Amino acid sequence: MSYNINEKGYYGEFGGAYIPEMLYPNVEELRHNYLKIMAEPSFQEEFNALLKDYVGRPSPLYFAKRLSEKYNTKIYLKREDLNHTGAHKINNTIGQILMAKRLGKNRIIAETGAGQHGVATATVCALMGIECIVYMGEIDIARQAPNVARMKMLGATVIPALSGSRTLKDATNEAIRDWINNPVDTHYIIGSVVGPHPYPDMVAKFQAVVSEEIKSQLLEKEGTEDPTYLVACVGGGSNAAGTYYHYLDNEAVNIIAVEAAGLGVDSGESAATSVLGKEGIIHGSKTLLMQTNDGQITEPYSISAGLDYPGVGPMHANLYKTGRAEFIAITDDDAMKAGLDLCKLEGIIPAIESSHALAVFEHKTFKPDDIVVLNLSGRGDKDLQNYIDYFKL
Numbered sequence: 001m002s003y004n005i006n007e008k009g010y011y012g013e014f015g016g017a018y019i020p021e022m023l024y025p026n027v028e029e030l031r032h033n034y035l036k037i038m039a040e041p042s043f044q045e046e047f048n049a050l051l052k053d054y055v056g057r058p059s060p061l062y063f064a065k066r067l068s069e070k071y072n073t074k075i076y077l078k079r080e081d082l083n084h085t086g087a088h089k090i091n092n093t094i095g096q097i098l099m100a101k102r103l104g105k106n107r108i109i110a111e112t113g114a115g116q117h118g119v120a121t122a123t124v125c126a127l128m129g130i131e132c133i134v135y136m137g138e139i140d141i142a143r144q145a146p147n148v149a150r151m152k153m154l155g156a157t158v159i160p161a162l163s164g165s166r167t168l169k170d171a172t173n174e175a176i177r178d179w180i181n182n183p184v185d186t187h188y189i190i191g192s193v194v195g196p197h198p199y200p201d202m203v204a205k206f207q208a209v210v211s212e213e214i215k216s217q218l219l220e221k222e223g224t225e226d227p228t229y230l231v232a233c234v235g236g237g238s239n240a241a242g243t244y245y246h247y248l249d250n251e252a253v254n255i256i257a258v259e260a261a262g263l264g265v266d267s268g269e270s271a272a273t274s275v276l277g278k279e280g281i282i283h284g285s286k287t288l289l290m291q292t293n294d295g296q297i298t299e300p301y302s303i304s305a306g307l308d309y310p311g312v313g314p315m316h317a318n319l320y321k322t323g324r325a326e327f328i329a330i331t332d333d334d335a336m337k338a339g340l341d342l343c344k345l346e347g348i349i350p351a352i353e354s355s356h357a358l359a360v361f362e363h364k365t366f367k368p369d370d371i372v373v374l375n376l377s378g379r380g381d382k383d384l385q386n387y388i389d390y391f392k393l
């Protein structure tokens with residue numbers, strides 16, 4: 001049995017491509033070509049060169065000495081926070097912009113909630129001189145002014161989604177509508193391991209550079225490629241998919257997925273999809289999602305904008321269902337404390353998403369000789385106002 005995707009585009013029973021017929025040609029073109037293009041030596045060469053010189057890879061695997069002493073175990077942090085634009089999302093957008101170019105596309109669309117994926121997309125479009133249109137809910141535009149400004153500076157056009165709750169799902173609807181109307185010249189860059197097949201697999205493969213690097217870096221530092229535990233936070237699940245990718249079928253390595261419990265799993269204000277979710281279809285794939293009894297998607301809540309998503313990617317739904325990964329839900333309060341702790345102990349200000357992963361050490365006891373590799377998915381600059389408000393700094 002494999003925990004990776006099968007030829008039909010499923011992880012176990014999750015995944016697939018549940019899309020309106022009008023979108024079929026777009027998705028089918030991508031499905032037909034993506035593996036072939038990714039395997040081309042010229043693609044690999046250009047992808048790796050940009051990851052090295054533009055993104056700044058490999059990101060360090062840092063032994064966090066004082067954090068390790070506090071929890072009496074060996075903790076390594078994979079420093080995705082040091083990437084250009086401050087998080088792992090750029091690994092995927094670099095891959096997809098190169099894919100778009102090879103598919104002959106000269107126009108990029110994306111949807112964004114908090115704006116992080118919009119910024120990562122606008123960045124690679126500027127890099128390649130390609131037109132960029134980002135759909136964003138009107139409410140989110142008001143809430144995330146600095147990221148809107150960044151996208152504009154990078155040359156993107158930000159179009160407000162004015163329908164429904166005027167947040168992420170409405171922006172996604174607008175982007176899909178645009179793609180249906182522009183099937184020939186436009187590529188849709190999805191920002192996580194979600195959406196119809198082949199997106200979850202394609203995004204996971206672009207993020208897999210994270211676990212590829214962990215293997216060689218850990219071998220150098222510990223004499224083994226295998227940590228005892230891998231830990232990552234899960235919104236849609238792309239940084240986690242990258243962290244787990246090369247270890248999925250290696251069951252000697254334990255996998256921990258951290259979700260946002262918001263104000264508490266039972267509070268009604270949460271984004272803990274594995275606990276609260278039921279099987280359903282969201283953004284074109286069959287997965288676990290938070291929904292009402294009659295199948296309406298529930299508005300999620302988390303203090304962290306990047307984890308505030310009502311579903312998880314199909315890879316993670318399968319890791320949950322099969323028990324391959326242990327899922328832990330962390331509240332706003334516990335995440336914020338863990339984030340501040342990392343500042344004081346290691347001199348690193350983490351993104352609030354990553355702070356959720358860091359809170360695992362207060363919730364689970366590890367052995368002194370366990371090797372725990374935690375993906376520090378992003379840096380906290382974007383969250384400064386949240387930290388200021390929360391801690392009254």
Ligand SMILES: *Cc1c(COP(=O)(O)O)cnc(C)c1O
Nearest residue numbers: 192235236237238239306353378
């Ligand atoms: C977007 C984001 C996440 C959540 O997205 P995934 O697809 O689950 O990785 C996590 N951390 C940071 C820093 C982010 O920007």
